[in-house]
Amino acid sequence: MPSCGCNDYSRTQLLRRAAAEAGRGLPAIEPGMPMPAGTGLTRRSFVSRATGLALSVYGAASLGPKAFEEGIAAAAAQASSERVLVSIFLSGGADSLTMLAPTSAHPQYAAARPTLALPGGQGIPFAEDSSLRWHPSLAGLAELYGEGKVSVMPAIGYDDANQSHFTSRHYWEVGEVNPFGRWGWLGRYLDEHGVADNPLQGLALGWDLQPVLAARDVPVATVAEPDNYGFWTPGVWGTVQDKMLDAFGDLGDPPTSDVGLSQARSAVAATGRLRDQLAPFQGGYTTPAGVTYPAGDFATRLSALAAMLDGGLPLKVVAIESGGYDTHSNQAGSLPADLLEIGDSLRAFQRDLEARLLQDRVLVHVWSEFGRRPEENGSGTDHGAAGAGFVIGSQARGEMVGEFPGLATLDEDDNLRNSSDFRGVYCALLEQWLGVDAGPIIPNASSFARPALVA
Amino acid sequence: MKKKKHRRPARPAPVQPAPPPPQGPPSGVKLDSPIAIYSGGFGVREAERLLWRAGFGPSPGHAQVLASMGLHAAVAALTRPSGPPTLTGADPTDEDGNPIAPADFWGHDHLWFLDRMVRTDQPLVERMTLVWHDWFATSNDSVGQQQLMLDQNELFRRHALGSFDQLVHDVTQDPAMIVWLNLDQNSRWSPNENYARELMELFTLGADRGAYTEQDVRQLARALTGFEFDWSDELGMHNFRYVEASHDPDDKTVFGQTGAWTWEQGVAMCVRHPMHPSFFVQKLWSYFIPTPPTQADRQALEALYVSSGYQVRPVLEAILLHPDLHAGSRMVKPPVVLLAGLLRALQRSVDGEYWIWYSENAGQRLFYPPDVSGWDDSRWLDTSTVRGRFELVSRALSGRVLDGDAVDGYDTTETPEQGVAAARAWAGDPALTSETVALLTSFAAAALAGAGGWQLSTYRGLRQNALRHLILASPDYQTS
Numbered sequence: 026m027p028s029c030g031c032n033d034y035s036r037t038q039l040l041r042r043a044a045a046e047a048g049r050g051l052p053a054i055e056p057g058m059p060m061p062a063g064t065g066l067t068r069r070s071f072v073s074r075a076t077g078l079a080l081s082v083y084g085a086a087s088l089g090p091k092a093f094e095e096g097i098a099a100a101a102a103q104a105s106s107e108r109v110l111v112s113i114f115l116s117g118g119a120d121s122l123t124m125l126a127p128t129s130a131h132p133q134y135a136a137a138r139p140t141l142a143l144p145g146g147q148g149i150p151f152a153e154d155s156s157l158r159w160h161p162s163l164a165g166l167a168e169l170y171g172e173g174k175v176s177v178m179p180a181i182g183y184d185d186a187n188q189s190h191f192t193s194r195h196y197w198e199v200g201e202v203n204p205f206g207r208w209g210w211l212g213r214y215l216d217e218h219g220v221a222d223n224p225l226q227g228l229a230l231g232w233d234l235q236p237v238l239a240a241r242d243v244p245v246a247t248v249a250e251p252d253n254y255g256f257w258t259p260g261v262w263g264t265v266q267d268k269m270l271d272a273f274g275d276l277g278d279p280p281t282s283d284v285g286l287s288q289a290r291s292a293v294a295a296t297g298r299l300r301d302q303l304a305p306f307q308g309g310y311t312t313p314a315g316v317t318y319p320a321g322d323f324a325t326r327l328s329a330l331a332a333m334l335d336g337g338l339p340l341k342v343v344a345i346e347s348g349g350y351d352t353h354s355n356q357a358g359s360l361p362a363d364l365l366e367i368g369d370s371l372r373a374f375q376r377d378l379e380a381r382l383l384q385d386r387v388l389v390h391v392w393s394e395f396g397r398r399p400e401e402n403g404s405g406t407d408h409g410a411a412g413a414g415f416v417i418g419s420q421a422r423g424e425m426v427g428e429f430p431g432l433a434t435l436d437e438d439d440n441l442r443n444s445s446d447f448r449g450v451y452c453a454l455l456e457q458w459l460g461v462d463a464g465p466i467i468p469n470a471s472s473f474a475r476p477a478l479v480a
Numbered sequence: 481m482k483k484k485k486h487r488r489p490a491r492p493a494p495v496q497p498a499p500p501p502p503q504g505p506p507s508g509v510k511l512d513s514p515i516a517i518y519s520g521g522f523g524v525r526e527a528e529r530l531l532w533r534a535g536f537g538p539s540p541g542h543a544q545v546l547a548s549m550g551l552h553a554a555v556a557a558l559t560r561p562s563g564p565p566t567l568t569g570a571d572p573t574d575e576d577g578n579p580i581a582p583a584d585f586w587g588h589d590h591l592w593f594l595d596r597m598v599r600t601d602q603p604l605v606e607r608m609t610l611v612w613h614d615w616f617a618t619s620n621d622s623v624g625q626q627q628l629m630l631d632q633n634e635l636f637r638r639h640a641l642g643s644f645d646q647l648v649h650d651v652t653q654d655p656a657m658i659v660w661l662n663l664d665q666n667s668r669w670s671p672n673e674n675y676a677r678e679l680m681e682l683f684t685l686g687a688d689r690g691a692y693t694e695q696d697v698r699q700l701a702r703a704l705t706g707f708e709f710d711w712s713d714e715l716g717m718h719n720f721r722y723v724e725a726s727h728d729p730d731d732k733t734v735f736g737q738t739g740a741w742t743w744e745q746g747v748a749m750c751v752r753h754p755m756h757p758s759f760f761v762q763k764l765w766s767y768f769i770p771t772p773p774t775q776a777d778r779q780a781l782e783a784l785y786v787s788s789g790y791q792v793r794p795v796l797e798a799i800l801l802h803p804d805l806h807a808g809s810r811m812v813k814p815p816v817v818l819l820a821g822l823l824r825a826l827q828r829s830v831d832g833e834y835w836i837w838y839s840e841n842a843g844q845r846l847f848y849p850p851d852v853s854g855w856d857d858s859r860w861l862d863t864s865t866v867r868g869r870f871e872l873v874s875r876a877l878s879g880r881v882l883d884g885d886a887v888d889g890y891d892t893t894e895t896p897e898q899g900v901a902a903a904r905a906w907a908g909d910p911a912l913t914s915e916t917v918a919l920l921t922s923f924a925a926a927a928l929a930g931a932g933g934w935q936l937s938t939y940r941g942l943r944q945n946a947l948r949h950l951i952l953a954s955p956d957y958q959t960s
Binding site: 248259268269272277292 | 549662665667670671672673674677681682687688694697725769770806809810811812841843850851852853859861862863865866867870874875877878881882883887913915916919920922923926927932939940943944945949950951954955956958959960
């Protein structure tokens, strides 16, 4: 990790802006009273796990902005060297035979897809297998691939693939072929290696908790807009408001054996802690000059993620879902646009990380619960088995995992056979990227071959 | 779908008259159940919980009325409403007081259903309509025609407490469902498996139980062929119908039985499948009680369900009478249930489109479930939706908080305990745990720490607003 002053610089800028924004519009309690720097950022504490130092910033008006910056810096000191894994779920079952379309070397393709096949001559060459080509809408991803930053899994899955969305995504989420698994594989990673009071260690960017992050013991966070995590309190302001919001988080603290109350209290407690953590981020963020994201929630979330990492927030694993891939009908109408958004957003995210010199800290894993059936159903495709997956980043090895198994021989349900297993990829991500033993996290970890994923 | 903040200045919110409490058979009625019946005291707290689980919480005074009826009559008042429902109070409007247009204006479908929950005198009928909306989760996100969604919602309401057999039959030919799960594209020439799979997996049998095979999915899809509709610029999708000529007339083998099955036979085979009753009972139970039934109770309810001819009401009554509901764990309220309950408790009407955004941020936009499996009732709460719920309370409170002289001239002698008691009374005395009361009381003390002069009254006024908010946003109030 090269060291550079720009992280510190942008963090300071971020703080200043946050203080300015948060201070706007506060009621003038006493006329003539100077606006305390950092007002509106006053929260209970900012805890640095690296040093075990709990830096109180409650009443930051008296501590001043310097102490506050130190608190963030202390947390960032550890965060700035930690590797981050981003899990991106293309929900609905993304059609791998569009993303990486077979060429005429696979004559069964055009036969199975009379209306949906990518016409011959179109597409971007795929260097590791000339019988495949990138769909033109994935030009962004193809560009990163050309730079050696994408490991492609052309047919990833598991044997006897389940064709239910909910069952198959569940297997991927819990990291085992077990309908009764309860916790996400990244949640289990956090249960093993996370901490009790940092919800940001597992962050779902979106409106819903991503089940991959569901942890048994430690808190995780869900945020749709990380720079917009304020709490509106009609008829309450000033010091009473600060204490009220602290009291709200405290309502989650008492232990209870009641199932429903326990859920509610844990969530309220995590909300209170997250409010502390995101306080410095409430003023918004900027994206480096020259980096342009496409429109849409997915891109916005990636851009916020890059800024949060740059701001030193203590993230470890992040999950984002992007839906719309269940293309039973009108596949030609919707899929290319969705792929374009994904490919362009992932390229912009990589460029953003590179501009911030964060590119060696982040690895992105893209997956879907299954691929789709080779034979089209009229205007769409039904649920299939093996699909495509990607590992993206400057530290990605950029080497294909498994081969494309072809369409001449399909599985018993006429679906694509797999040439790599998602559990082996999980083990490799845990061991090669996060540097931990996969054994306690992935059931039967020793039985899966690990592809080389990291440079 | 974009979510936005919507914080226009609050107008004074008019007080909506409370609907009459649910009324069913006269008190003294005894309901039957093949499983245990709760035998502890049935007081205001128990009635409050029953109203939250089987409705949208109490309007002022309702818990007292139900408590006085006794358990059996209270349950019967919910499960056996007589005649059509009555809606009490002001019709829903947008912010400017205009009537809503549920079929035409974006989001007014949500307001329409929410308003039914708030104003009805038959809360369980609306609650079961919500259950079916979740069970047969259909999203306007791909249907794209609100009138079809509203028609489906009325279908759920008609069948709220009736025959599940008939419900599945009617849902299968419901236009919104036909569009949603591509039944119109499931023709004899190119079968589309979408509906066949979800009919078995999510609506009647359940996945991973060995109830059906991939072959059954494909064969049942063939039995379900033949639905079509027309489209025009003027009418959109219309003329939904079954066309014999598009139906696959050949033999299909479903669950090991071979015949030239029609769509109606295919649907009936799912409901008559030996593994359907256990699926039905567990799923219905899970909407009302957070812990699963014992195997003996489940089997007794399965027998009741089958012997009743697949009726919902008898099973539901047994669930609502069961000790696990009245004396067991608390349960997280779905976001729209919380919202409808807040509006009932605070006697507010549905008076603006802002409720669409607030509901969505709390995790539940009606007519837009996340996918065909519905909302995940085990994961309503996370750091995003808890904030959404907090702000939902903010909005419900705006226009109802103390301000001006009521704050600046607040009683300077009020103790922390008195402040908490006043806020509890204002909120309708909802059930709070002793831990929460203790934390509220410490906050009430801390809020005045170091205060002097003008702050002694003003801070007490702010504290009262804060306490009301904290009670309604508390973990206790998010559960029942």
